[in-house]
Amino acid sequence: MLGPVILAASRSDQMRRFVSAAPGTKQVVSRFIAGETVDQVVPIVKDAAAKGLEVTLDVVGEDITTREQSYAARDAYLDLIAHLEDLGLGERAEMSVKLSMFGQALEGGHELALANVRPVVEAAAAIGTTVTLDAEDHTTLDSMFAIHEELRKDFPQTGCVIQAYLFRTEDDARRLAAAGSRVRIVKGAYKEPSSVAYQDKAEIDKAYVRITKILMEGDGYPMIGSHDPRLIAISQELARRAGRKLDEYEFQMLYGIRSEEHVRLAAEGHRMRVYTAYGTDWYGYFMRRLAEKPANLLFFGRSVITK
Numbered sequence: 001m002l003g004p005v006i007l008a009a010s011r012s013d014q015m016r017r018f019v020s021a022a023p024g025t026k027q028v029v030s031r032f033i034a035g036e037t038v039d040q041v042v043p044i045v046k047d048a049a050a051k052g053l054e055v056t057l058d059v060v061g062e063d064i065t066t067r068e069q070s071y072a073a074r075d076a077y078l079d080l081i082a083h084l085e086d087l088g089l090g091e092r093a094e095m096s097v098k099l100s101m102f103g104q105a106l107e108g109g110h111e112l113a114l115a116n117v118r119p120v121v122e123a124a125a126a127i128g129t130t131v132t133l134d135a136e137d138h139t140t141l142d143s144m145f146a147i148h149e150e151l152r153k154d155f156p157q158t159g160c161v162i163q164a165y166l167f168r169t170e171d172d173a174r175r176l177a178a179a180g181s182r183v184r185i186v187k188g189a190y191k192e193p194s195s196v197a198y199q200d201k202a203e204i205d206k207a208y209v210r211i212t213k214i215l216m217e218g219d220g221y222p223m224i225g226s227h228d229p230r231l232i233a234i235s236q237e238l239a240r241r242a243g244r245k246l247d248e249y250e251f252q253m254l255y256g257i258r259s260e261e262h263v264r265l266a267a268e269g270h271r272m273r274v275y276t277a278y279g280t281d282w283y284g285y286f287m288r289r290l291a292e293k294p295a296n297l298l299f300f301g302r303s304v305i306t307k
């Protein structure tokens with residue numbers, strides 16, 4: 001029951017101010033956010049590579065209010081790509097972007113987000129890597145899929161995310177499971193109404209399995225974004241039944257969550273990509289992580305009280 005309350009709080013400016021200023025917050029945030037600057041995240045990328053892991057890097061920030069902020073977001077990704085080029089990690093390090101951070105919700109936002117994300121995708125391709133468009137709340141998805149389709153005309157390796165909790169997603173999966181596509185399937189992290197999304201965990205899990213089956217049986221490259229041991233085992237079995245080799249799909253998990261599992265799956269020969277978020281505007285990302293596991297809230301509460 002706490003999850004939806006925390007997700008509602010993730011949209012509140014008052015809560016944002018309270019949580020950001022609370023003593024002890026930084027310590028808990030650092031479990032999920034790899035650092036504030038690109039320089040702090042570089043050693044983490046190197047360490048992941050040394051352990052045989054891949055990463056997808058996310059510069060946190062969403063719900064921006066000005067065009068200038070959207071340009072700053074674009075520039076932050078361009079700066080990140082310049083650092084990745086120096087590291088020479090190629091496709092071991094790809095990027096995840098939220099189009100809201102690129103201005104999607106502003107006036108003329110669809111065109112603005114496309115104009116901002118295109119140079120990032122171009123620069124990523126120039127150093128041999130790629131970008132995945134994260135899925136945000138359901139009202140943004142038609143625009144996200146249209147931008148994804150547009151980018152794929154020139155950069156077919158551009159990925160996107162689909163969310164199992166939405167009723168629409170099985171249709172999206174069928175459309176996207178075509179040759180050359182890269183699709184991350186996740187359960188979904190936003191507060192969505194019952195008119196568009198399953199609310200029951202078991203229903204979401206069943207949808208996740210149906211959608212993963214569509215992706216595995218299709219011609220694209222499925223990216224299994226989950227920490228759920230049951231869904232990971234089922235995905236492995238679906239891949240086996242679809243005749244996929246280990247390098248024909250990958251697993252993805254979030255930085256700071258079930259880290260031992262990252263290493264275990266990589267050691268089994270799977271491609272394992274760790275979604276690594278960094279930056280200063282971590283509030284929305286952090287609150288979604290709290291909502292996913294309300295026990296995190298207890299940990300957070302305790303660290304605030306004991307500071």
Ligand code: FAD
Nearest residue numbers: 134135161186187188189225226227228252253275289292
């Ligand atoms: P759950 O049933 O939630 O979790 C399974 C187990 O994993 C839990 O029992 C617990 O042990 C552990 N766990 C899960 N979450 C946490 C946590 N926060 N803290 C501590 N332990 C935890 N959602 C979107 O809506 N759009 C996106 O673009 C998006 N991108 C993602 C990218 C990646 C790589 C991943 C892994 C997730 C992404 N998500 C995204 C979030 C996703 O929708 C889920 O909210 C999140 O993955 C939790 O679901 P789960 O599949 O891990 O299963």
